[in-house]
Amino acid sequence: MKLTRRNFLESSLAATVVLCAVPPAGAATGRAYNLELRPGTAQLVEDPSVLTNIWGFDGKVPGPILRARQGQPLSIAVTNRLAQPTSVHWHGLRIANAMDGVPGLTQEPIAPGEAFTYRFIPPDAGTYWYHPHQRAWEQVARGLYGALIVEEDSAPDVDHDMLVIADDWYLGDDGAIDEKSFGNLHDWSHAGRMGNILTLNGKPYEHLEVSAGDRIRLRLIGTTNARVLQLAIPDLRPWIVAHDGHPVTPYLASSDGVELSPGQRTDLIVDVRGKPGDKIPIVELSAGDKLVAGYIVIGKGAPKARRTKATPDALAANPVAKPAAVADQTVNLTMTGGAMRFLASAQFKGEQLDGRTLALDHGQAWAFNGVSGMPASPLFTARRGETINLKMRNDTLWQHNIHLHGHHFVELSRHAPGDDGARTVTTDRADAFQDTILMQSDEQSEISFVADNPGKWMIHCHMLEHQASGMATWFEVT
Ligand SMILES: [Cu+2]
Numbered sequence: 001m002k003l004t005r006r007n008f009l010e011s012s013l014a015a016t017v018v019l020c021a022v023p024p025a026g027a028a029t030g031r032a033y034n035l036e037l038r039p040g041t042a043q044l045v046e047d048p049s050v051l052t053n054i055w056g057f058d059g060k061v062p063g064p065i066l067r068a069r070q071g072q073p074l075s076i077a078v079t080n081r082l083a084q085p086t087s088v089h090w091h092g093l094r095i096a097n098a099m100d101g102v103p104g105l106t107q108e109p110i111a112p113g114e115a116f117t118y119r120f121i122p123p124d125a126g127t128y129w130y131h132p133h134q135r136a137w138e139q140v141a142r143g144l145y146g147a148l149i150v151e152e153d154s155a156p157d158v159d160h161d162m163l164v165i166a167d168d169w170y171l172g173d174d175g176a177i178d179e180k181s182f183g184n185l186h187d188w189s190h191a192g193r194m195g196n197i198l199t200l201n202g203k204p205y206e207h208l209e210v211s212a213g214d215r216i217r218l219r220l221i222g223t224t225n226a227r228v229l230q231l232a233i234p235d236l237r238p239w240i241v242a243h244d245g246h247p248v249t250p251y252l253a254s255s256d257g258v259e260l261s262p263g264q265r266t267d268l269i270v271d272v273r274g275k276p277g278d279k280i281p282i283v284e285l286s287a288g289d290k291l292v293a294g295y296i297v298i299g300k301g302a303p304k305a306r307r308t309k310a311t312p313d314a315l316a317a318n319p320v321a322k323p324a325a326v327a328d329q330t331v332n333l334t335m336t337g338g339a340m341r342f343l344a345s346a347q348f349k350g351e352q353l354d355g356r357t358l359a360l361d362h363g364q365a366w367a368f369n370g371v372s373g374m375p376a377s378p379l380f381t382a383r384r385g386e387t388i389n390l391k392m393r394n395d396t397l398w399q400h401n402i403h404l405h406g407h408h409f410v411e412l413s414r415h416a417p418g419d420d421g422a423r424t425v426t427t428d429r430a431d432a433f434q435d436t437i438l439m440q441s442d443e444q445s446e447i448s449f450v451a452d453n454p455g456k457w458m459i460h461c462h463m464l465e466h467q468a469s470g471m472a473t474w475f476e477v478t
Pocket residue numbers: 399400401461462463466467471
């Protein structure tokens with residue numbers, strides 16, 4: 001499925017400039033929130049008369065921006081107004097296990113009409129997001145997601161703090177969500193369910209309004225089910241300052257832009273160069289051609305003086321424990337299955353089944369270490385504080401996007417087919433904590449983390465169709 005765009009009608013957009021700024025710290029929003037998961041509508045295509053029925057937090061997509069202070073309690077009372085059970089997962093937050101929002105592992109699903117209050121203390125500043133962890137392949141695709149921002153004690157010196165939540169939608173010609181493709185086994189055993197319409201912040205063409213000379217922080221969040229996005233601002237030179245919430249030494253993004261796999265976040269700092277009235281395109285490059293996704297619009301105000309300092313300061317590091325040089329345990333995680341290398345057999349709910357039965361009777365197409373779906377026993381058990389090295393092998397023909405709950409890891413090495421041995425990964429990742437990592441076909445990657453958060457935590461592919469069709473397991477920290 002290719003992302004396409006109907007003819008872009010510039011004139012129709014002139015009146016729809018919308019500011020999508022993150023509300024300032026200390027705004028009336030406070031630190032206790034109420035959220036309702038419920039149906040709503042959104043204008044996802046250019047024609048303002050076409051509204052799409054979505055499911056959203058408070059009926060909107062994206063849901064409300066939640067803001068927290070690092071190390072201070074946050075409570076979110078969630079009410080399920082959907083017709084199916086749900087839960088909310090706080091992606092990337094290293095919080096208490098009971099608040100992680102994984103039905104069957106950390107809580108019961110929230111039934112229709114029922115409520116659940118999540119209470120936790122975010123230990124790390126940065127850019128995070130929230131979404132259901134129940135039938136996520138349907139609930140996230142219908143629009144259930146939002147940003148969770150944990151503020152630094154000392155915020156970087158910027159004129160605007162802005163969000164760009166990027167998603168693809170599979171819509172029919174009538175603008176309605178294509179429902180018959182939900183649960184399609186072909187998608188599940190291939191790259192996942194891809195959209196044909198791209199939105200930033202739930203809009204067909206987002207407009208971020210700034211002034212000439214502004215320095216802006218752009219928090220990019222990828223909320224696609226399966227598509228790996230490549231976002232760029234070709235006319236500007238953004239610095240990358242954080243991945244998955246965690247600061248990195250600022251470095252310039254390449255002209256290829258920023259890769260955002262499902263669930264990943266990248267924070268940029270960008271100096272706006274241009275003159276009042278300019279519209280600077282934000283483009284998506286994964287399809288090979290430039291697809292304009294939105295604009296940074298320079299308002300009419302007088303240009304600000306350019307900052308004398310070229311490179312922004314690094315953000316303050318988060319208190320994540322550094323893995324020990326020698327691991328306490330090394331664990332293998334081998335991915336198999338999927339189209340063209342279908343599983344001959346795998347274990348599913350304790351039974352060894354052939355590939356055809358797995359697919360046709362159980363919708364399972366993938367396995368971790370020969371097991372499809374959540375096993376009864378954990379992949380490994382760690383004593384609190386142990387350093388775990390996870391040696392991952394993608395023995396399938398497809399990309400996978402492994403997400404670790406409750407912990408952040410560094411990547412020690414990456415081994416691609418044809419290499420004689422493991423090569424050192426690019427420095428922007430080797431010293432950087434992350435919670436979601438994209439692997440290509442036939443790649444191997446060794447990641448390392450300190451298992452310091454007690455409880456039962458998922459490891460799964462964040463291509464949501466792959467998760468649903470086998471790529472899910474868990475570990476326990478005691
Ligand atoms: Cu996958």
